[in-house]
Amino acid sequence: MPGLNSPVHSPNYGESEFKKPLKLSSASDDLLWDLKNNLYDGVPPEQFIQHIFGIKPEYVDAIMAKKWRLDSKLLIEYHVACHHNDRDRMAPPYEDLLHALGERVCRYFSEDYDPDKLWMHLKHSFMLAFPSRTIAKPEIPASLGDVSGSEYHSAIAEDEQSPSIPAVGPELEAPHPSNEDRMRSTRHSRKSLPLPITIHDLDVARTAVESMAVSGRHYTIRASVHRTSITLWYYDRACIVRALSFDFEKQPNIFALFAYGMSSVNTRNDDYNPEPCVGPSFVFPVNPYYGSSLVGTRIMFLPIVRGDPVPMFFVDRFIYVYSGLIGRGTMVYEVREDFMAEDGSQNEALKVSWPLAARPREDALISQILQAIPEWQDHLPEVTFSATYTPTDLGVPRVELLRCIGINEIPTERNMHVLGMSKYEKLWEVGNIGGFKKIFVDCVECHYHSYATGRVLHGDLSENNLMFKQDEDGVKGIVNDWDMASPVDDMDEVLATNIPTGTTPFMACELLCDDAPPHLYRHDLESFFYILVWACVNYSLRKKKRLSTAKVIELWNLPERARMAKVAFLIDPYCRDEVFNYIGEEFTSIKEAWLMPLWRLFRDAFVSAPEGTTLEGYDMRTCGGRVTFEKFMGALGKEPRHLSR
Structure with missing residues (x-):
């Protein structure tokens, strides 16, 4: 049993009610590793916005070609707040600038303007930043290729001196990436040199962890604002993409495109749609408080065979919540297939995870074992539902996003695997x-x-x-x-x-x-x-x-x-x-x-x-x-x- 050097592996998470938050340094080390080894830089912001919000290319061209002006009174108010580093005073004029510009762009296309949609995006993806120092430079990204459906979640960045990690939930713990999750690969290309990683970038990543801890989110975005500079971020279970920053005062056309994406009824909005949709995987709240908890919600997936009933599960409680960023992202819930059934009856466990696509499927391995040793079936999990979805199945924008910087192949792809089984x-x-x-x-x-x-x-x-x-x-x-x-x-x-x-x-x-x-x-x-x-x-x-x-x-x-x-x-x-x-x-x-x-x-x-x-x-x-x-x-x-x- 040779060797005494220790790599990083997954710790023991235990059940959620027994977890204690990790210290800041441990969680920060993991996020820094993710940023250094899984970060792709250099996506032009207009292309980032186009793919994230699903804006038609001709609309992008039209918005970018037109000259847009910002409200001078709101701009002055915002600059005064920036001068005093007063975040509370910075947010209102910034939001008003976006509202005003979004409404004008929608009017330009004779489309309905949805202020509630814009407000929801602001609430769930907007951050105000203060200056922060560089702590690392990104390395070649490691594992790439995990996916699943979209959603945005809340965050207002604290000052860089803040010692706390945004709460993912009452009892969640940020895990160390496993050896598999840290598998390295260099089979890709870059169009730009790596940009620095700052303490604020870690703060942004922490809020992405919080967002991804709510199931149904296959990816999340963040808009980080420092004075007049906006940086857009994309996160999923396998990769992080950072768009080139833009100055919304000097580049109001990109700001207009951003405002349009967040406020038009015709742009992608699967994550906040309150009605059942034909998406590959989404969460539809049964209770009125979106995102407050998945308890009392229903989770739906694509049918295995076209025309089959939509697989649907009602969540009674969390069993296990993965609270890291890059990796398998395993979530386990206690669910019912029959919404009208009494609580606790006909319940089973539903596991949603993003293993490497190259790994054998869990359900296939269990089936192989059962065929070989049927006399031991009482000691193996009873699988009641199984499905695997590729990035293409899930319609995640990350693939097109990376093509903007010349990356056409994901070296370590991940698929979403769903497994229903008896509860033990x-x-x-x-x-x-x-x-x-x-x-x-x-x-x-x-x-x-x-x-x-x-x-x-x-x-x-x-x-x-x-x-x-x-x-x-x-x-x-x-x-x-x-x-x-x-x-x-x-x-x-x-x-x-x-x-x-x-x-x-x-x-x-x-x-x-x-x-x-x-x-x-x-x-x-x-x-x-x-x-x-x-x-x-x-x-x-x-x-x-x-x-x-x-x-x-x-x-x-x-x-x-x-x-x-x-x-x-x-x-x-x-x-x-x-x-x-x-x-x-x-x-x-x-x-x-x-x-x-x-x-x-x-x-x-x-x-x-x-x-x-x-x-x-x-x-x-x-x-x-x-x-x-x-x-x-x-x-x-x-x-x-x-x-x-």
Whole structure:
């Protein structure tokens, strides 16, 4: 298990009610990484506006060719407010300038002017900025290609000195990008040199995180205003586009185009349309407060086959909300298909995510496993609905937007994947130690047979995907969330990707280094061990609660520290006992019966590798035969059932 360098992986998010906000520096580092590695500069503002708002080219030409004048009285009022750096005084004249200009442009085309639409755009995408210093320059963008439908959301930028992160919700947490989400690519071209990244750019990105945390938003835009300079931003799950700034006083024709896009009834407005539309995916509020919450809304998707009924789900509550920017953007909701059904009846889980298009579909992998091991169907998720939508299906403007700067191909495309399934309970909700132990063993065995016979390696085990259901036979453990799983060939080689996957506190030590080896079955067994330790320290089964993460294992959740902390835990009995001393009273029987035998198993495996570079005669797949399914079950004192191999 060589190497001690730590790359960045996904932390353990837990369930939303147990999350605590990350400190500013951590969230800022992630956003800065996104800006440096996923930012495309140089889109002319008029082309940005045209594609975002869906304005006809002939209208763009007409607006750009005409001379427009701004209201001089409002302009003076705005300049006075700018002189005093008074943001509250800056907003009204700026908005009035946009209103007046938008109405004139609509009149020019004999179109209806919609002040409510303009007000909504101002409320949800307008920011006033103060000067801020440069903190970085963007690098070549990394992963590109995620999409999904449009919406704008609110933000008024605070002064750059503000230490707070805009709230995404009452209990959301900005995640570290996973290794997959940070996959780099350089297969693209640029028309312009990278522009600086400022602290204010981070502020703008934070509000984009807030906006994207509301599902139904496949992308979001921001208009950042500093005095008379306007910078337009576009964000989706795979890329960020920054338009060239323009001066609305010196370039009123671009300002007029912007005002028209935000106020005309004939420009794109899918995000605020209060009526059901034929869009690929959108949210229609059942309650009167748009965007206040998705609870009580219905989510609709394109039919899988043309002419089929529109898939529709009514949201009862959030289960999990991804609160980062670039990445898979996974959202999970408790939903009903029948709006008239009683709350809590016929409920299921709906997961919406944006995995890399190159990855196998989760529903296809689950189907492959079920065909191979039908006797284990009670321990695998029951899929009730599945659909995948490409960027083209979703009509996202990002593709055309990038073509403006000569980028015709997205190197790492993402598709939106929707998965409906039966709703299961979390591991800590079982209520007693006997049920907990049965669920854990069920999951270990199901995971093994999925690998050995189903030829699929899960690869991302965490406390959140070891779940259970209860029927007349009692509790049954279920291995959930196969979206990061990979097919396995006849030589036991993982086929999908060489990029390490996993959730930081539960990842094998070997995978937490920059030169990580291919993901092996034994790495998932090591994850099972860490999940077990984590549960014994952090769960209250009697209260059916996941407690705050114990201080003694907090480092396990830090990408840059997790490897060293877990190495110390595995090889140093003193560090082991420090952790085991935090084991809850309910789990004391597990300490000697399960934890100590498993600790010795992985300690012996960790120190067993020959020194130096030669490994001749040593089986790295099993650490010399020390880490196998049979050895793991033996450490639990359990006889394997239904061995498939």
